[in-house]
Amino acid sequence: MKAFETTAHYFHRAADQIELSDNIRRLLLTPKREVQVQVAIERDNGEIATYIGYRVQHDDSRGPMKGGLRYHPDVDIDEVRSLAALMTWKTAVVDLPYGGAKGGVNVDPRSLSAREMEMVTRKFIDGIHDLIGPDIDIPAPDMGTNDKVMAWVMNQYNKYHGFSPAVVTGKPVEMHGLPGREEATGRGVGIMAYKLLGRLHRKPQQTRVALQGFGNVGSHAAKILHEMECKVVAVSDLSGGYYCAEGLNIPHVLRYALEHRGQLAGYREAEHISNEELLALDVDLLIPAALGGVITAANAEKVRAPVIIEAANAPIDHEADDMLHHAGVVVLPDILANAGGVTASYFEWVQNRQHYRWSLDRVRQELEHVLTAAFEKVWELAAQRKVSLRMAAYMLGIGRVGRATVLGGII
Numbered sequence: 001m002k003a004f005e006t007t008a009h010y011f012h013r014a015a016d017q018i019e020l021s022d023n024i025r026r027l028l029l030t031p032k033r034e035v036q037v038q039v040a041i042e043r044d045n046g047e048i049a050t051y052i053g054y055r056v057q058h059d060d061s062r063g064p065m066k067g068g069l070r071y072h073p074d075v076d077i078d079e080v081r082s083l084a085a086l087m088t089w090k091t092a093v094v095d096l097p098y099g100g101a102k103g104g105v106n107v108d109p110r111s112l113s114a115r116e117m118e119m120v121t122r123k124f125i126d127g128i129h130d131l132i133g134p135d136i137d138i139p140a141p142d143m144g145t146n147d148k149v150m151a152w153v154m155n156q157y158n159k160y161h162g163f164s165p166a167v168v169t170g171k172p173v174e175m176h177g178l179p180g181r182e183e184a185t186g187r188g189v190g191i192m193a194y195k196l197l198g199r200l201h202r203k204p205q206q207t208r209v210a211l212q213g214f215g216n217v218g219s220h221a222a223k224i225l226h227e228m229e230c231k232v233v234a235v236s237d238l239s240g241g242y243y244c245a246e247g248l249n250i251p252h253v254l255r256y257a258l259e260h261r262g263q264l265a266g267y268r269e270a271e272h273i274s275n276e277e278l279l280a281l282d283v284d285l286l287i288p289a290a291l292g293g294v295i296t297a298a299n300a301e302k303v304r305a306p307v308i309i310e311a312a313n314a315p316i317d318h319e320a321d322d323m324l325h326h327a328g329v330v331v332l333p334d335i336l337a338n339a340g341g342v343t344a345s346y347f348e349w350v351q352n353r354q355h356y357r358w359s360l361d362r363v364r365q366e367l368e369h370v371l372t373a374a375f376e377k378v379w380e381l382a383a384q385r386k387v388s389l390r391m392a393a394y395m396l397g398i399g400r401v402g403r404a405t406v407l408g409g410i411i
């Protein structure tokens with residue numbers, strides 16, 4: 001299933017609930033601008049490699065557009081378009097003064113040396129530097145990119161436009177970055193898990209968790225959930241899943257990953273299972289924190305967890321979402337569950353614009369404050385309107401974007 005189809009499907013369902021007119025729907029669903037640029041580099045072996053870079057600027061009615069840059073071989077215009085729309089609803093759900101955008105390059109970052117990665121980034125920014133800016137569109141890390149890539153984004157942009165740290169977020173702390181930005185998406189997932197479990201009258205100590213994905217989001221989420229005393233029984237990455245019925249020793253797993261360039265391959269203190277098996281584990285909470293589209297009509301029936309938190313973007317397609325909903329599974333949707341990253345990005349942008357440094361304590365406190373307010377609002381709306389948490393989050397997000405669009409005037 002195409003990624004955009006799923007997000008458009010959720011959009012229309014929520015739009016029905018808030019009785020949005022067809023004309024406003026069409027306006028909100030149509031991206032403001034989509035660009036595609038050539039990203040050609042000379043590889044270390046002297047060969048020329050050509051990739052395609054995308055930036056989709058979906059909506060700016062609530063403020064400058066905001067969203068990550070993804071480096072992955074599957075990146076295409078449909079995926080970027082769908083992720084850009086998700087950013088618009090996400091920033092609106094947590095009430096940040098932003099619109100939504102997303103970008104990416106169809107390259108496998110694991111196939112690149114550090115120099116090649118830098119070249120890809122600089123060439124991509126050469127192609128889009130006129131279209132981004134601290135008041136226009138602010139990139140950030142996403143799958144396959146990190147703080148170092150963001151430092152190159154800033155440096156390349158600055159060559160054209162002068163010193164502008166607020167043009168990109170997720171930068172290294174030593175280079176105008178924010179302490180706590182890197183952990184923020186995972187920490188946000190932990191905050192959401194805590195709130196959701198409380199509402200469902202479940203105790204963290206009695207919650208067995210399976211976590212798919214051990215990148216930036218998954219590894220930090222595992223750490224926070226472990227600190228919350230949840231029992232994390234399985235984690236996974238591309239090399240498969242690692243399972244221990246009594247609960248994994250998360251500090252040990254984290255140390256292992258740190259010593260093996262972030263990879264879990266070869267971890268022997270747990271049973272090795274497949275990623276498919278992880279999704280079907282008999283656990284209390286399932287957290288997909290890797291790629292999109294991992295739970296579909298083909299495997300949704302196998303999911304046994306009564307609660308799912310979408311740490312990844314769009315891990316459940318809309319057919320699977322319907323099946324899970326009918327089976328009584330509670331799903332905390334991506335646009336709320338993983339909003340910690342963009343919320344900390346907002347703090348970084350504010351810090352850069354004020355030329356003032358925030359402390360880690362302050363970042364964590366404000367993150368908790370913003371995410372808790374958004375969670376409570378979505379929970380309340382879901383109860384009031386008797387809809388799923390996903391529908392409530394979309395209704396809240398779309399409603400806010402729709403109102404800003406109308407207030408700003410269309411002509």
Ligand code: GLU
Nearest residue numbers: 067068140142341342345
């Ligand atoms: N890529 C992250 C997301 O999907 C963060 C975006 C940002 O910080 O702007 O939410």
